[in-house]
Amino acid sequence: MDLLIGLLALGYLYSFVSPDAQGDALYALRTSLNASTNQLTDWNQNQVNPCTWSKISCDSNNNVTSVTLPNMGFSGTLSPRIGILKMLTTLQLQGNGIRGKIPQEFGNLTSLTILNLENNHLSGEIPSSLGNLKRLTFLILSQNNLSGSIPESLSSLSNLMDLQLDSNNLSGNIPDRLFRISQYNFTGNLLNCGINSSQHCATGNAGRSSKPKTGMIAGIVIALLVILLLGSFLLLFLCKGGRKGYRREVFVDVAGEVDQRIEFGQLKRFSWRELQLATDYFSEKNVLGQGGFGKVYKGVLSDNTKVAVKRLTDFESPGGDSAFQREVEMISVAVHRNLLRLIGFCTTPTERLLVYPFMQNLSVASRLRELKPxxxxxxxxxxxxxxxxxxxxxxxxxxxxxxxxxxxxxxxxxxxxxxxxxxxxxxxxxxxxxxxxxxxxxxxxxxxxxxxxxxxxxxxxxxxxxxxxxxxxxxxxxxxxxxxxxxxxxxxxxxxxxxxxxxxxxxxxxxxxxxxxxxxxxxxxxxxxxxxxxxxxxxxxxxxxxxxxxxxxxxxxxxGLAERWEEWQHVEVTRMEEYERLQRRFDWGEDSINNQEAMELSGGR
The missing domain is CATH 1.10.510.10 (Transferase(Phosphotransferase) domain 1)
Structure with a gap:
């Protein structure tokens, strides 16, 4: 009996990965992602237990369960070594510049429920090994450069409720089983719908058109349950076809002179003092541009990150702070490779400011008309x-x-x-x-x-x-x-x-x-x-x-341009003919009036 208990205990212990192996795997990920020297600074290769590292969550047995690194500006590749993280349930790397292929070893992450690699530069095929992730609920791979066909193995993911593969270079047939998923998006590819209608080939919710948000709500509930089991508090904002599983930041203000708060997520609330220092007190020499919404200033944060700070106008009355924050939070979840990402914001009784990444090549208008020598x-x-x-x-x-x-x-x-x-x-x-x-x-x-x-x-x-x-x-x-x-x-x-x-x-x-x-x-x-x-x-x-x-x-x-253009030309010709007809009538009427005036003038004499 003691031997049996010992064997069971040994099996239990070996079902998990030691902290040092987990730390090594995560540090390999940090290296492969080309994290800068001021990013993930607490990911210490000599510290065997990664559960104290930022962006990492663990369970009570010191098993890594969550890696959340969205919008960090990475430009490297994905390390296959994180395939050893058997208890990992959440992996979010969306909104970076990650290149290369999705490693086959991701198929070893058998506890994974959320995999979000959206809005990167990933290429190659979708690994068939992802079909091993039987617990997967969210699979978000949209807005990349993935090619090849959709693996048939994804059809076996019975728990999958949200599949986003839009805006890639995928081709071939879409497995029929995937059309029965609650939420899916295949737009922006060269895929063959097969027997399915073109209406359902793009986006859908398993044909439940009368209740278009059913699958989304179910997915949110499941994701929240998973996260609550991990002891985290999370609010999900979803843009359909976009940044699934994004965490809304919650601020808990603490009384005191310094603006302290507990933060969840990536959207930061800056203090007025931070942005003053970053922009050299909003110096005119740092003005990047000016428009109907206010001036934009170049700034440098304390960690040397270059930013653009937009100082908004038209805030003439108090009481708009909470409404402004709600709108900022809604806009912050609109994440797409062709949309400017919001880093954070600042509000005071008289000021509203938005903080964005600095774009070194400025605007299209400046490149068209304001070229320097x-x-x-x-x-x-x-x-x-x-x-x-x-x-x-x-x-x-x-x-x-x-x-x-x-x-x-x-x-x-x-x-x-x-x-x-x-x-x-x-x-x-x-x-x-x-x-x-x-x-x-x-x-x-x-x-x-x-x-x-x-x-x-x-x-x-x-x-x-x-x-x-x-x-x-x-x-x-x-x-x-x-x-x-x-x-x-x-x-x-x-x-x-x-x-x-x-x-x-x-x-x-x-x-x-x-x-x-x-x-x-x-x-x-x-x-x-x-x-x-x-x-x-x-x-x-x-x-x-x-x-x-x-x-x-x-x-x-x-x-579709040729057909639409032909229709437009037909309509435009008709409009021009009508315009010319009215113009001739106007000219004829004007001549008649002039002649009438002439006749009256001559008659009076």
Whole structure:
């Protein structure tokens, strides 16, 4: 009997991994991710027990159960050594720049319930070994560069409730079993739906269209139960098709002069003093730009992290602090590779500030029109990437966030460029933030003249279609390098608006005259024509006629533009004929009036 107990005890002990082996595996992960010297500084290779390390949670037996490292700016690869963490239930590495393949060894993490690798640069195939993760509930691999087919082994994951594989390079058939998962998203791939309808091939909830949030709610409940069992407190905010399992930060303010609090999650609440020091007391020499929402300052935090601090205007009354925080928290969960990530915020009785990562290549507008000597011109392939990346970011705001987010000021100045010159849409949601204390009776029109849709100007009511209009004008900026309004054109023509100027050149078949001369003819005229066509479809006067951003993305990817453009040309020809008919009637009527006046004058004499 004693021997049996001893064997059972030995088996129990060997079912777990020793702390030193766990620490070695996690330190190998830190190394492979290329963590900087000021990141994960308490991950000490000589400290055998990793349960005291930041971003790590353990159970009562010192087994690592959670590794949460979202939005850390990593650029390395995934270490296969963490496959030894048999008791790991949560692995979240979304929003980084991780490259390379997903190791087959991830299939050894048999306790895993949440795997989130969204919004990285992962490539290669999805490992078939993930089919071994029988407890997996959330599998989020969207917004990467994954290729190949979806492994049939994923069909065996009976506990899987949320599968997000959108915005990759996947191809082949989708296993039928995956269409019965509560929530799924396969958009932005080259997948074959098989016998399933095109409606269900993109996104869905196992056909329960009358209760679209059932699977999401069930997934949240299960995730919360798992986390509560681990002794953590977590609030989940979900953007559909986006950052699943993201932790909302909860602040517990402590009385005292110093702004102390308990923090959960990655969104940070900065003190006013921190941002004063970071920006050299908001020195004018640190101003990066100024717009309708306030000034943006370059700053450097105490850990040498470069940031951009937006100091908002229009806070004329007290009492908006809690409403502002709610809106900030909602915007902070809109995470996409083409959206500017919010680091944190600061509120005082008289100030509202937002803190973002610093974009070293500034904005598209500055790269088009404010080049310093020696700086390279945005080449044509980069401009095409910017067009598609911006469209994908807006599509995410409009169609994958609940509630949807409307930008209301889409323009080249609000599209930033990261170190790889990828498009990063900034300032989204700010129009709502600065209006949080205003009534719903009227809406202040926010935006930039030349970019604002006509219906927004006339009614003050915005929708996602006002963003589509602004996006169309931004495309024209990309192609021409010009501003949306340019009064210098009055010297040669009447078209002050860039849209009217391009329409005229397009009708006259003068596409070469449209293109930015800084490109020095280094462009593809067929691609220019495609972007112009998309831009004109987006800037139609009636919002109902404009395409949705998801359709814009498809057209830029080569699907459906020819048909839509043919329809537009037919409508445009009809409109021009009607305009000319009315113009002839007006001219005839004017001549008659003039003749009548002449007759009366001569008759009186």
């Amino acid at each position: 020696g700086e390279p011109v945005l080449d044509w392939p980069t401009r095409k990437r910017v067009a598609l990346g911006t469209a994908r970011g807006l599509e995410y705001l409009h169609e994958h966030c609940n509630p949807k987010i409307i930008h209301r000021d889409v323009k080249a100045a609000n599209v930033l460029l990261d170190e790889d010159f990828e498009a990063i849409v900034g300032d989204f949601g700010l129009a709502k933030l600065v209006d949080v204390r205003k009534t719903n009776v009227t809406t202040q029109v926010r935006g930039t003249m030349g970019h604002i849709a006509p219906e927004y100007l006339s009614t003050g009511k915005s929708s996602e279609k006002t963003d589509v209009f602004g996006y169309g004008i931004m495309l024209l900026e990309l192609v021409t390098g010009q501003r949306a309004i340019d009064f210098s054109r009055l010297e040669e023509e009447d078209d002050v608006l860039l849209l009217d100027h391009v329409k005229k050149l397009q009708r006259d078949k003068k596409l070469d005259a449209i293109v930015d001369p800084n490109l020095n003819s280094n462009y593809n005229i067929q691609e220019v024509e495609m972007l112009i066509q998309v831009a004109l479809l987006c800037t139609q006067s009636s919002p109902e006629d404009r395409p949705a951003m998801s359709e814009v993305v498809r057209m830029l990817e080569g699907e």
